[in-house]
Amino acid sequence: MKRWENPERVRVIIEFAVKSSKYPQTVVVQDFQSRRDMGITDDEILQIANVASIAVYLDTMADTFKVEVDQEYKNVLGQ
Amino acid sequence: MSEFRKMGFKMIEEDSASAEVRQLYDDFKRNFQSPTVPNYIKAFGESPESLRLYMGVMSSVYQNLSLPQALTAMICFTIATKNQCLYCSSLHEVTCRTLGVDEDTLTALAEDLNEVNPLRIRAIMEFAVKAAKKSKEVTAEDYENLRNLGVSNNEIMQIVFIAGIAVFNDILADSFKIEVDPEVNEALGKS
Numbered sequence: 001m002k003r004w005e006n007p008e009r010v011r012v013i014i015e016f017a018v019k020s021s022k023y024p025q026t027v028v029v030q031d032f033q034s035r036r037d038m039g040i041t042d043d044e045i046l047q048i049a050n051v052a053s054i055a056v057y058l059d060t061m062a063d064t065f066k067v068e069v070d071q072e073y074k075n076v077l078g079q
Numbered sequence: 080m081s082e083f084r085k086m087g088f089k090m091i092e093e094d095s096a097s098a099e100v101r102q103l104y105d106d107f108k109r110n111f112q113s114p115t116v117p118n119y120i121k122a123f124g125e126s127p128e129s130l131r132l133y134m135g136v137m138s139s140v141y142q143n144l145s146l147p148q149a150l151t152a153m154i155c156f157t158i159a160t161k162n163q164c165l166y167c168s169s170l171h172e173v174t175c176r177t178l179g180v181d182e183d184t185l186t187a188l189a190e191d192l193n194e195v196n197p198l199r200i201r202a203i204m205e206f207a208v209k210a211a212k213k214s215k216e217v218t219a220e221d222y223e224n225l226r227n228l229g230v231s232n233n234e235i236m237q238i239v240f241i242a243g244i245a246v247f248n249d250i251l252a253d254s255f256k257i258e259v260d261p262e263v264n265e266a267l268g269k270s
Contacts, residue, residue: 024253
């Protein structure tokens with residue numbers, strides 16, 4: 001199994017990304033250490049946090065301007 | 080020990096950075112006309128990829144915005160204050176002061192937007208905070224209110240862009256508990 005195919009590893013990455021993006025002031029040392037214990041490097045943690053922040057930035061833009069979902073995306077999602 | 084280091088990360092100083100990261104630090108100082116590399120940048124020293132991503136975003140912001148610098152700084156300061164992000168509110172307070180924002184306005188931005196004058200600036204700040212904190216609740220009336228005060232669609236879009244960037248910065252600073260730079264504390268009389 002490749003590193004990124006480990007579902008437990010992916011789960012803790014997503015949990016960290018959500019916590020840092022929604023409640024950054026509640027992030028504590030254990031959040032980082034538990035990721036390191038799973039083999040996630042500090043470099044990767046920094047990149048994950050950057051991506052999470054970019055996601056919030058994009059959400060802010062899309063929601064503020066009420067941008068409609070493209071029909072092509074709806075088609076792919078069967079909507 | 081700083082909160083950032085307690086989280087298990089290394090603050091990479093200029094003299095211990097790899098050649099790649101040192102080049103990025105030099106790019107930062109040149110592009111942002113900064114005599115020093117702030118903690119926010121050194122915090123990414125372990126991840127050149129993150130550093131490049133971050134600097135790419137911020138360089139693009141400052142090269143392409145046409146809003147007045149003071150207005151941009153006021154938006155960032157106000158949102159950082161509402162998000163209780165100490166690093167960003169401190170940094171943007173220094174920027175506001177450097178750009179001539181007066182004491183009464185800074186107090187109003189931090190404590191009570193109803194006290195911000197003139198009305199056009201107050202409306203822009205209220206809108207930016209709403210976009211940053213409650214973007215789903217922004218309505219057509221919010222946009223029309225700004226237009227009635229002479230704010231163009233071009234300016235509105237840039238205001239939202241800055242609001243999003245301010246949130247982006249607050250999240251990173253707070254997630255990693257990045258400490259306020261000593262130069263910033265000194266400028267604010269907190270050292």
